[in-house]
Amino acid sequence: MSKYIFAETFFLEEKVEGPGFLEIKDGIFGSFSENSPDAAAEIIDYTGYWIAPGLVDTHIHGFRNHDIMDNDFEGLNQISKGLLYCGVTSFLPTTLTSSTEELNHVVEMIGTNYKKVRGAKIKGIFLEGPFFTEKHKGAQNTKYFCDPSVDLLKVWQKLSNDSIKKIAIAPERNGAAEFIEYAVGEKIAVALAHSDATYEEAKQAVEKGASIFVHTFNGMSPLHHRVPGMAGAAMNLKDVFAEIICDGHHVHPAAANILMNARGRNQTVMVTDCMMAGGMPEGNYQLGEFPVEVKAGAARIEGGSLAGSILQLKEAVKNVVDWGIATPEEAIYMASTAPAKSIGLDGECGKIAEGHSADFIVLNPDLNLIATYLDGVCRYHLRKEGVR
Missing domain, CATH: 3.20.20.140 (Metal-dependent hydrolases)
Known part of the structure; x- marks a missing residue:
């Protein structure tokens, strides 16, 4: 079953789009569309926020x-x-x-x-x-x-x-x-x-x-x-x-x-x-x-x-x-x-692209982090104060 992220702005592969809907199915990114999905679809509403790829730190000691x-x-x-x-x-x-x-x-x-x-x-x-x-x-x-x-x-x-x-x-x-x-x-x-x-x-x-x-x-x-x-x-x-x-x-x-x-x-x-x-x-x-x-x-x-x-x-x-x-x-x-x-891993991380694992972050327009998602699941949310 697909769910959809709605937001003002999406930092997609090679372009910025929005507002619109990003499909996530079984923890994987699907397609992006400016059109609303089926009325019965689950929609996670991030009105006013930005959706960006999860960040990738290739040099970190601790x-x-x-x-x-x-x-x-x-x-x-x-x-x-x-x-x-x-x-x-x-x-x-x-x-x-x-x-x-x-x-x-x-x-x-x-x-x-x-x-x-x-x-x-x-x-x-x-x-x-x-x-x-x-x-x-x-x-x-x-x-x-x-x-x-x-x-x-x-x-x-x-x-x-x-x-x-x-x-x-x-x-x-x-x-x-x-x-x-x-x-x-x-x-x-x-x-x-x-x-x-x-x-x-x-x-x-x-x-x-x-x-x-x-x-x-x-x-x-x-x-x-x-x-x-x-x-x-x-x-x-x-x-x-x-x-x-x-x-x-x-x-x-x-x-x-x-x-x-x-x-x-x-x-x-x-x-x-x-x-x-x-x-x-x-x-x-x-x-x-x-x-x-x-x-x-x-x-x-x-x-x-x-x-x-x-x-x-x-x-x-x-x-x-x-x-x-x-x-x-x-x-x-x-x-x-x-x-x-x-490091040759852009085929599996570092961008929002169809078929990639749905690892992404939610930012406000001041670039403050609101939430972090792994495989389409919210694992950190500022308002809920913690990692799950």
Whole structure:
């Protein structure tokens, strides 16, 4: 039996429509029509509201006092449920640089349990490290840094039940080219991060198949007019995606706008890089092995370096519109369809399209989250104050 969502505006695949009716049948999106369905049909009325795809966070380390590196299924489940408050319906649990043994355990835990979580859907694993270099280490532990290893990736992919969808490396490390070719051949998106690579080294990595720049401007060689660096590559190379953290701390709004203008909003991916303090009060937390202080809206390790964020993806959408650097349609795209495309999963999430799982969010015209739906079922509603 079909039911229908009525709303003022629908952010559909490649277009905005409305007012109208969106069909949902057995948890799957059906067709959109401006005409009323049969009088006997069930209609969920969101008059005055906007319907958008569920958001997709492809770079997130934790939430609500839980960290992916805790290697704890219940913590993973709580992150998954908490993300429904953020408008996120799909995500990639993201690891940190750590020992081989610890990463073995974490990817195995996720690969064994990812289908059991009760909130936002896990679409795979993002391995952020350990194949980085020291100069732009950020909050990654340098004692575990090493050259890219196909053998290690094979082990992690086997332990995770083939769940690894994205891995970040520094392209100047020995063996990077061969590693990239292998990973891409296994349908793993290769991202470039925590690197002092030259523009030419980044370009060579992209030519081998790397396709994502991680948290652009952060943890990479900067743009200089004579030495374009990784940041210049993120803005100038063709057919790649550039992540950006739009919390107002990691990147100035003007710099975010420059990236979006250069890269194109269809290839700019908004991520949170959120750590365990997301959704929690200010205070002291951990990011992997590092103590972190959260103060004035930012998470920092000793010495003042940023340590991920406490950003929620729904806030990033609202921020870029409030900053005047994106329209609502562009902002929603950068937080849903673009992330899904960057990891090759836009065939199953990140857009409202006939045949896709009915994962969507309800927003008011100020871009505040009202409700989150998974498979056509309301799992969070602001007025009812809670996740079900």
